Structure formats: structure tokens, C-alpha cells
Amino acid sequence: MGNHVEEKVQKILDALEGLEFGSVHITVHDGVITQIDTTEKTRFSLKKRQKA
Secondary structure (H helix, E strand, C coil), X not given: CHHHHHHHXXXXXXXXXXXXXXXXXXXXECCEXXXXXXXXXXXXXXXXXXXX
């Protein structure tokens, strides 16, 4: 049973390591992790325009 917990924790850590901007959503049913969703966002820097 401990091996399953370690596997889930490792999956969560892997999801966090590869993420620069975004979120990791962990779904729990009856006290058990059933799903891990990762949403990654891409940020673009904006340069302000100078008024003429």
C-alpha cells in the first residue's frame, strides 16, 4: 500500500517540477487521490507603447 502512496506523491512532484506557470489540481474521493490535472499557462511579456 505504501508503494501506491509514493507513486502518487511522485506524480504530483513531477507535475510541479515541469510547471513554470499554471496549476496542479488533485481530485480526492473518499480520502483517496483519484486524479491529478495539470494546467500550464504560457506568459508573454508585453511592451508598453509610447504615446506620440
